[in-house]
Amino acid sequence: MPSQKSRTRGQQSQPQPSDYETDAPPIVDVSPPPPRSNEELNLSVLRRHYPDVTALRHVAPYAVLYAFNLDTEQWEKIGIEGTLFVCELTPSLSGADRFSVVILNRRSLDNFAMELTSEAEMEITDEYVILQGDQVYGLWIFSEPPPSSTANTRVETAEKIKALATQAAETRRAREQVVKNGADTAAEQEHVQEGSVPMGRQLSLRELFGQQRVQDAAWSVHNHHSPSPGPGLTGNDVLGQLFMKAKQDYNGVG
Structure with a gap:
């Protein structure tokens, strides 16, 4: 007769019922990239x-560098x-087009x-x-005789390289000219502003008559009843009489 301990061990070794939907990992439908x-x-x-490198402009299957x-x-x-x-690169700081030739080496x-x-x-x-x-390089580009698909590879690659080299030079010169014209225009505007008087600004007496030295701060009092200026008056006397005349007209005198 089995003991109580044996019966307990046998009960524990029996498999437990399983809920398949609960225990099974969820199925995730992931589509391939x-x-x-x-x-x-x-x-x-x-x-x-x-x-x-931003884009590919041309590919030649095989080339050797000399x-x-x-x-x-x-x-x-x-x-x-x-x-x-033959690759397109990010534009230069001035906005000119840039291109390059790259050979991914199979040997090293x-x-x-x-x-x-x-x-x-x-x-x-x-x-x-x-x-x-930095030295003179020669690109030998593999091509086979017609009717092979590579028959025109050498000619097409050479023409593409030349066309993009021309485009790079032309856009660089164009951008440099734009920058130069902008600098020249800015310099001209600065020169005009320095040599002209802003609109709406009244010229001072110093600008009209030159630098004048005021010798007597109380000239308006001293010259209030002075006679009319004569031909021998100095520049300071002329300015004084102008101010005196304006003051007299303001006070109703004269």
Whole structure:
């Protein structure tokens, strides 16, 4: 006969009834994020390295970067090759457009980025797109013969780089001219204001007759009954007589 303790242990080991709706975790219907395009993915990667990139203007699947050695006068690979991006950057402080060329390197962590400032600092040859920076760089852009989809990649990339370099230079010159015109206008207005008298302001006697020295503070009393001024009176006497005449007219005298 089982003891009371054994019966108690057996009762505790029995499974307890479960309310499925209460115990089961709630089902949350989370829709997956919308798929991103290749351009959005590329832009996200670029902005991790270069936060001032705002948009992609052109992509070349594969490019190799060369540098021109002035001593040997030869083009040399510098270990940077990969996808080439032509990017739009945040505008300059003056509001001019800015663009750059970026190569995300497949061989190492060293990428290449160079801002396009002027069409005068680049040249397009049959083999390279040449950019003048801290040194002379040559972009070799991969393309295959027709009817491949990459047949026109080299020409299209070169034309896009040149067009954006021209746009950057033109907008920069335009913004500089606006700033210069604004500065010239402000200087002219300041010069006019300094040399003119504000509207509604009455000129003082000092401005009309020049700096006059008052020699006698009581001249109006002394000259109250003085005769009319003669041709030999000084500037101070003339001013005194003017004031005397005005005072006499005010008092009804004269």
